[in-house]
Amino acid sequence: MSTCVAPVTSPDPRSPGSRPGPVAEASAAGLSLQRLSGWGRTGFVGCRVLRVRTPDEVAHALRTADQRGVLPRGLARSYGDAAQNAGGCVLDMTGLDHLEAIDREAETIRAGAGVALGRVLAAALPSGFVLPVLPGTASVTVGGALASDVHGKNHVHEGSFATHVASFTLMLASGERRTVTRADHDVFWSTAGGMGLTGIVLDAVLQLRPVETTQVLSVRRRCEDIEALLAATATAAADHEYAVAWVDLGARGAGAGRGVVEGGDHAGVADLPADRRQRPLRQDGDHRVTVPAGWPSGVVSWPAVRALGAARWARAPRRAATRLRPLGRFLHPLDGVSDWNRLYGRPGLVQYQLAVPDGTEELVAGIVRRVAAGPAACPVAVLKRLGPQPGLLSFPLAGWTLALDFPADAPRLHHLLAELDDRVAGCGGRVYLAKDSRLRPETLIRMYPRLAEWQAVRRSLDPTGVLISDLARRTGLATAGDHRRA
Ligand SMILES: Cc1cc2nc3c(=O)[nH]c(=O)nc-3n(C[C@H](O)[C@H](O)[C@H](O)COP(=O)(O)OP(=O)(O)OC[C@H]3O[C@@H](n4cnc5c(N)ncnc54)[C@H](O)[C@@H]3O)c2cc1C
Incomplete structure (x- = not known):
């Protein structure tokens, strides 16, 4: 089984993003050194990228994490540094790509975290269903959509993506798997919008809505x-x-x-x-x-x-x-x-x-x-x-x-x-x-008044801070204003 342990290349801002660099020799199966950026193609950094295909591989990467930590990445449609982890491990989640048949009675579909919303939509439309909330691109994974709690052109009527997630499977930093429903309010609403820092979403049950036409x-x-x-x-x-x-x-x-x-x-x-x-x-x-x-x-x-x-x-x-x-x-x-x-x-x-x-x-x-x-x-x-x-x-x-x-x-x-x-x-x-x-950090604190509540939930789920991103380091997302840990 692959571990996310390998030497790191130095960042090269001139290189194209999301591609193996010249020193990208896989030192373990599925592992490569890559220079990554967000959709904005700014701030390229070197990361050890591991394409995971099973929950056991995710658990193994978490348990063998070094001090630079681990971060899940979907289709990298976030613009900045939310889905990169300079010098650390990045799990390419697109290998968790199983998509089950629609449950017509419940009007739901279970999808792996790495499935693109466009694929879910293409599977649902022939049966007369759509996803109630879709962002401005269909090239977004289920895990990425939940982690950013994305909105569509209908937020006033339908709320965000998470509003229509019946449940999801979350892997905690310890490797423990947990099924999260809305009854588990704090974990649900801290993972929705939590930018991959509360745990790794493995799959989700998505509520569908019926339509007559495409x-x-x-x-x-x-x-x-x-x-x-x-x-x-x-x-x-x-x-x-x-x-x-x-x-x-x-x-x-x-x-x-x-x-x-x-x-x-x-x-x-x-x-x-x-x-x-x-x-x-x-x-x-x-x-x-x-x-x-x-x-x-x-x-x-x-x-x-x-x-x-x-x-x-x-x-x-x-x-x-x-x-x-x-x-x-x-x-x-x-x-x-x-x-x-x-x-x-x-x-x-x-x-x-x-x-x-x-x-x-x-x-x-x-x-x-x-x-x-x-x-x-x-x-x-x-x-x-x-x-x-x-x-x-x-x-x-x-x-x-x-x-x-x-x-x-x-x-x-x-x-x-x-x-x-x-x-x-x-x-x-x-x-x-x-x-x-x-x-x-100081602007983040002004803009997100429930930051301290979110940080408390994150601490309970990932006490040693295994899950980490460049966004979190830059903004102090996990620690800003947290005097207890300062
Ligand atoms: C053209 C365009 C239009 C867009 N329009 C909208 C819009 O209308 N509304 C809107 O809200 N957003 C919009 N976005 C932003 C986009 O929806 C979000 O950035 C979304 O999170 C991207 O999903 P991704 O799969 O590419 O995730 P990534 O960009 O790869 O990752 C985003 C975050 O999700 C986390 N993450 C990824 N997978 C998992 C997982 N399995 N478990 C836990 N965390 C995970 C990452 O760690 C990271 O923090 C748009 C982006 C583009 C490029």
Whole structure:
């Protein structure tokens, strides 16, 4: 059986991520030395990566951990350093890929932690079921979705991913296996959103919801400025199952923060054209283009953002227009372009996703105008509504979320984001740990008021701190504000 013990390479920020480096000789079966990063392709570090296929292999890796600890990793769609462990052991969980048949009576499906949500969806749709909560990409594992307690475009109605998890199997740092249900409130809601630091999820029983078709009836229209966009997004979220808005940060003057709002509902058979009603659960093909490796740096700039924004705005309808869209394309528009993170070239990208409470619409509008006027080009800005969430470290809170993408080498980016941190924390908001690569311990404490409660649960589950990530080291997630251990 493999152990996670091997020499470590020095970090090489110039190397491509998630691939064995030149010294990647497996010193034990399934073990390789790799330089890893998150989806943002910044901050590459050397890790000992062990692809595990069974719970016994996970237990063995935990029991033989050295002082740099162990961390589970899914499909590495977190943007920053949440799924890396410099100089330590990283368990590639995608080998735990068993997917059972749907339990039609209970409307559930059991999936291994390494199964991608896209695979669960593809298995469920022919039987007329979907996952009630899906994030903006389907290339996310069950374990990763639970660890970040991900949300979709329907958080106000459906809550987060964990809201629909009936139970999961958690392997503690000691190697003990535990079945966790919502009755075990603290462990459940500390693992949901716990960023892999309370234990390793081996599998989960996921609640499904019935649908009649594979299509979404979407309604979209443009809004002339950020105030109109905020109002229309709130209405769309109340009126539709799903709602999302794209903010055009390239627009200037009175139109700053204009955008397109889209609401969506699962289509019924009667909504389909006559020729599709016979096969309402037919799945549409997967059309993908790929961004080649070696894409040049500097392509994402304000002139490019303005040109693309203007073109998108021009295509969007002035008045509400309805269309049928395949569920996958509606929920995961970026999945049509594989490796789109390469568009940012060698420096990579930083995503800043904030959540702020209801009643802070002026603050959101101010942030949008501030970013639009700043030197750092922002090609992607997505606005959604959020509802309340019970998780101790879960990101959502009742209010608004805004996700902003920047080239990692944008001018004065860190100054801008530090200013946003202050505004966000000052109104009781927070940034999303699954997207973060820069928060400091003092800001984390301000943003996550239940941090100490979460730390107490984590200590009870992993008293010696075997489970550890670069995110945890950088932010002091496991220890910040914890004077007992300081
Ligand atoms: C294009 C895009 C769109 C996105 N849209 C959304 C969105 O709409 N909503 C949203 O909430 N998020 C969104 N995300 C973020 C993404 O859903 C989360 O980062 C998610 O956690 C990634 O899952 P993963 O399998 O890639 O996990 P990784 O990124 O590999 O790991 C994420 C965390 O999960 C932990 N983890 C992984 N597997 C396990 C396991 N088996 N047991 C315990 N812990 C584990 C890791 O240690 C790490 O802390 C998006 C990301 C991208 C790239």
